[in-house]
Amino acid sequence: MSEITATPMQMTPLAPGQLPLHPRMHFVWALNHSLWFSLLLAAVAVPLLVRFTGMPILAALLLALTAGVCLGWTYAGRYAAHYSAVYLADGVLIRRGVWWRSELFVPRARIQHTEINQGPLDRRWNMAGVRIHAAGTHLESIPLAGVPLAVAVQLRDALLDRRTHADGA
Amino acid sequence: MAPERRGDECRLHPFSWLFVLVAQLRGVALPAIVLLLFGRGEWWEFLAIVGAVLLALYSLVYSFGFRYRISNDELLVREGIFDRTERHIPFARIQNIARRSNLLHRLFGVTELRLESGGGTKPEAVMKVLRVSDAEALVALLRASRTRSMVDVDVEQAATPAKEVLLHLPLSELVRFGLISNRGMVVVAGAFAAFWQFSPEQPKSVLRVPINWIAQMFGEVSAHHFGLLTVVGGGALLLFLAFAALRLLSVVLAILGHYGFTLEREGDRLGAGGGLLTHAHGSARIDRLQMLHVEESVLHRLFKRMSLKTDVAGGARGANDQSGKLHWLAPIATVAQVDTLLAQVLAAPTLTALLWRPLHARAWRRRARWSRVFWLFASAGLTYLFGALGLLALIGVPWSVWSARGWAGFTRYALDDRFLAYREGWWSRRYALIELDKLQAVELKQSPFDRRHAMASIAVDTMSADPLGQRIDIPYLPVAEARALFAVLARRCAGRV
Known part of the structure; x- marks a missing residue:
């Protein structure tokens, strides 16, 4: 990997203050948390749903994924708000x-x-x-x-x- | 070749290879013996031993390739035969000098020398081994160079600093230390675990030996038709004897490890060490001391004693505890002695003179909450299983309240213009003391429960602490007080006054 440098134009000294979050960071957090929530739900909720409601596995997985993404997006919003x-x-x-x-x-x-x-x-x-x-x-x-x-x-x-x-x- | 001559390239002691060999072989000796005695001749096990012997031979050749040279302001260390390393160690970067000599070292009149810098987990240089006179000359030279390079005032005085003994432990204190420390139990548990390791195919047979003894004893007891009182009394006596044997072992270990323990001050350095067979001596500059730990267990308090330890900057602790690095300032000392040491070494106020501030008034409630819930559930479960007898577990509820009140009553923090101190515990107590300009980071933490009760906790990070050891993490503070403390600590550790 090449050395990480910025162009000389950008090399003004950093002024004290809040560091700007990259606009894409919210998306990265949302993706990350959605993945974890989906995995967690797939591991915990899917077997329970299939066992006790007789839901087909695919439908249960889809449900877990949807819920995971919703939770992940919400959580990322709150994470960004407190970060x-x-x-x-x-x-x-x-x-x-x-x-x-x-x-x-x-x-x-x-x-x-x-x-x-x-x-x-x-x-x-x-x-x-x-x-x-x-x-x-x-x-x-x-x-x-x-x-x-x-x-x-x-x-x-x-x-x-x-x-x-x-x-x- | 004596190292006091600058510019000359020096080698280790001619017998160095022997010590490298011993160190290398020590790791494989026990498995090798076990293998020879009990092995069933698995080919790969012998292959492993052959590999270890080859490794030892390599390190033998390696020790011949070790050279060091002293120039005006740095130490040059060259090591390696195939993979050569050359290290320039400026004298100013050497922070700790540790010397270690075991029985074999003493027989040959040599010592092992470790030079450590401020950071990293490995010493800058390990000299295995030097003649004692050479090591002393090198140490003297390093110190003299350092003193010269730092300040030019009082060179005469600094060159030959007077040795001042701060603490010397007589045998009676070591006996007390052994009784308190209970290292015998640790050693027995370790031996048991090792024994278990060596016979993994039949772990039950390890237990069978003591069980057979007990069964045999009970067989004889029942054959003699002793009364219940005799059996119970005999059992209690046996337990007592086992307990006494463990304590005796602890005392022996304490004497072996710390015989003649002396803490002394030489100029701006502290040195401490002792030991009967293996004499470990560690030293460090006083300004390299980090967090100080005072321990006061129930047994300590019974004997009216405390123990005082320190973290020293440079290298991680725990991994190389055997290096002879300064660790104990006082394995055991009276409260007054600890106070004197704190004053002499760091000019710190006594532990009682610090202005201790309490936690939040409701800290004990939060401390007791989870254990109360646990005991309630435990009691419910036991009652379900065993009937009304399970209600006995409810005793745990007042117990948790009582112990939480005791804990909150003692747990305090103190902040003055130079130190942050924290004390914690109930029956067993500990104190931690750190100079404010040695804080590395400050953190204010709030759990959801903290937020509900308007509380927060403050944790500080320090250098070279034991990662698994205790740190300063002050819980259950009123949130406004925690914010104020956070601001002060942040200001102080950033160097703003």
Whole structure:
């Protein structure tokens, strides 16, 4: 895979503030959650439906898929509503979770390195995910949801602490 | 060749291969012996042993290829025969120096030296093995170089820092430590598990031995027509003897592991170690200490003692606990000694002087809720199965309320301008203490139940903690207080004051 870079025009320093979510991210979440809800329903509800209502297996599967997609889409909407990643002058603040909510602050001085990941769909949509590696034990790898590629590159550069001898201890 | 001469390439001790060999063979020795004694000559098992011996031979040659050189500000380590590695380790990056010597090491007058940096799970360099005098010279050189490279004030004083003994454990304390620690039980359980492993084809036969003993004993007991009281009394005595034997084993293990334990301070470094046969000594710079853990179990409290451990930056803990890295500051100490140590090492306030703040006033209710539900269901199930006798399980309900109240009564957190502290427990208690500028990340969490009760929890992440060990995760805080705490901690760990 070629190196992930953005064109020089896009390389203005990142201003503190909320990181823009890529418009396609909602779709990615919806797809992801629909898949999981459908699988869960297919594993749990389909055998029950077939056993107790005598519904044909195909009809039960179709029902599970429909319900899974509806649930997944709704859940993704709520997930997106509660998700935010804010780049601050001295760190990153991430809010996430629908039922179990969490607000996580990672100071910039503690960030060891960052990673940009791009899948095939991400590349097509010019989207990228950023993963922050901190020096802690339990929260050493923190994923950020998809942002436009240019923002991901700006964020990577902004988060690198270029002070020497900063090992975070 | 003595390493004090800069620029010279140094080798390990001529007998190094022996120690590499022993370390390699130790892993396969036990299965090999078992195989030779009980094996049925499966060809692949012998093949595995041949492979292990070849591996050992390779590491033997490998140890001959190990060279190190000291230049002005870095240590150069060259290792490998076919796959050569050359590592430049700046002195400034070496954070922990650990020395380890077992009985064999001492017979040959050598020691194993590990140099560790701030991050990663593997040491920067492992020198297996050096002559003790060479190792001491190298350590002295590393320290002197580091001191020079850091600050030029008080070089004279820093070059020969005075050793100050902070804690020394006499034998009587080690006996107490053994009685409290109960490592004997762990060892017996481990031995049992290993025994089980070696005879997988007939696991029941492992159990049959003790069962036969018991059956035999009962056979003799019933043959003698002893009264019920005698049988019960005899059983209780047997249990007591088994318990006493386990505790005795724990005491022996404590003495073996920590005999002559001493914690000392040398300039800006802390060193601790002890042991009867294998002497493990670990040291670290004081500013590398991360979270401090104080444990106070029921037995600790019975003996009016505590234990004090630390996480040290650099490498993951647990995986290489045997490396001689600084871990125990005090396996056992009185409350006053722990307070003194906290003050001497970190200039921290005493555990009682911290301003402890309680959790939410209804924390105990939430703590008790799930165990109350469990006991209600358990009682219903048991009543269904065994009739009215099952109602006895309802005792669990007041018990869970009582224990939750006890827990919420003790569990507190404290925040001053330098430290975050958390204490938790009821009968068994633990304290955790961390300097605010060593926090790595702060998290505020809310479960659906938290939201309903307007509560939240605050968790902090620290460096080099035991991933399975205890962390600071303060539950059941009033949500406004949790938000304020989150803001303060975030500000402090980002370096804003």
